[in-house]
Amino acid sequence: MRYLVIILCFALAACSSEHCRNGKLLKADSLCFQNPHLVVRELSYVDVNSFTLDVDRALYTLVFTEAVHRVGFALKSDSLVAFSQQFYEKNGDDRLLARACLHRGIILYGMQRYGEAFRLLKRSEEMARNLGDDAIDYELFAVMGDINDNANNNPLTLDYYHRSLRAAERMGSAECIARQLNNIATVFDEMDEPDSLKLYNDRCLPLLDSIDGTVRATLLSNIGSYYLRKGNLPKAKEYLLKSKQTSYIDKTIKLLGDIAEREGDMNHACMYWSQMQQSLNNSIRIDSHRRLIAYYERMASQDSNHSNMYYAMALNLSQRLNSFYSENYEKSDAAGIIDMQQQYDKQQKERHQYRLTICLLTALIIAIIIAVIVAWYYIASHRELVQMQRQKVVQARENSRQMKDVVARLHKSADRGVPAPDEDLSTLAQLSYAASPALLSLLKPLGSREQAVCLLIRQHFQPTEIAILTSSSPQSVTNLRVRLLQKLFGMNGGAKDFDYQICMV
Structure with missing residues (x-):
């Protein structure tokens, strides 16, 4: 099982001189995120009963508990931080209360008191929602992600890790950002999704020079795992050896064993897997047992002279694995935590x-x-506006009726072979321009004959009809349309091209 909390984060210092006067405690609180090891050493020699004021005692127990968790250790009793929780509940300090609930919940989870732990952690989460403190959000969501990871609840695990990542990005801490990118990549690795694993490895890789220790080693291990999944053993081994040199990571040792198996070096493979029999990561511990069991069973069937020895070793490992299942998975109540x-x-x-x-x-x-x-x-x-709109509708209908009448009269004039009356052409222009102001702007520079040709074309009159109505020849009408195409639209083309353009206005 992955360490529940090994978290570096910015100070969660909400206590000020307004509440606490003890300079040593205030200094420890401010240093807790930078150097938790120093805080643990300094406060380990302090007797909690030496404080005469409850406010000092509450801050001491909270800061000491936080420092212990941040260096990667666990307390076996919640009595110290329980005092902090009760004090801050009484005094109404939500920020310090959220911190106390978080770290007491961590202790209770380690004590397998899951119901109490979960209620405290969710209470801390609810308070944090109103605090707007990125440091609290980062640590809280990271812890909730770890808990759901231990319960194999991958959707919630990824959700909490992403929320912790966003808080880390707002804080601007490369170490915290890299830690959560590593956590997300590791979950996708366990879910057998190499593309997502590579995506988060690539996001974390630019931070490589800004991180060290286990965070750097985890990134290198995840990169090695990706290459191993893709069958690139030299690259995988290169990154895993770099990870091993940086810091001891269970996943790295386990993967080096897997590579040794593929290379046919079973002595080294068994050596690496044997080291992982006590791993705190459940999946690594279980897979190492299974691989060793499979190897010894295979050797028992191949080596008849030592088959009894190999069967005995495989049986011993199987019993230990079954014991681990019964001791951990039954007690962990992962389904209960999810429920x-x-x-x-x-x-x-x-x-x-x-x-x-x-x-x-x-x-x-x-x-x-x-x-x-x-x-x-x-x-x-708006009654007047409504009335005006109605009048516009009535006017539009009247214009449409008049347009039909004048077009019909012009067709009759063309059929009789007589030029269009000036009154009809004037009515056609008025109705056309009323319907389309843009057309009026376009045709305003033209002469009356040119305008008449344009308006008749828009009403789909034939060139021969237009020639009769304007007292022109069909050829002159055609030539005029070609000239107007260039004059009005700046285009070269034929008469039909002009017809299309003028009808589109």
């Missing part, structure tokens, strides 16, 4: 739904009142 989260989220959803319903009803009532006011105002102040 608790679902129940809690359901209750929160119902509570939020109730509040949302009240808000929506209030908003609906307000919206109805506003709608009534707006409707009254609209009716009162």
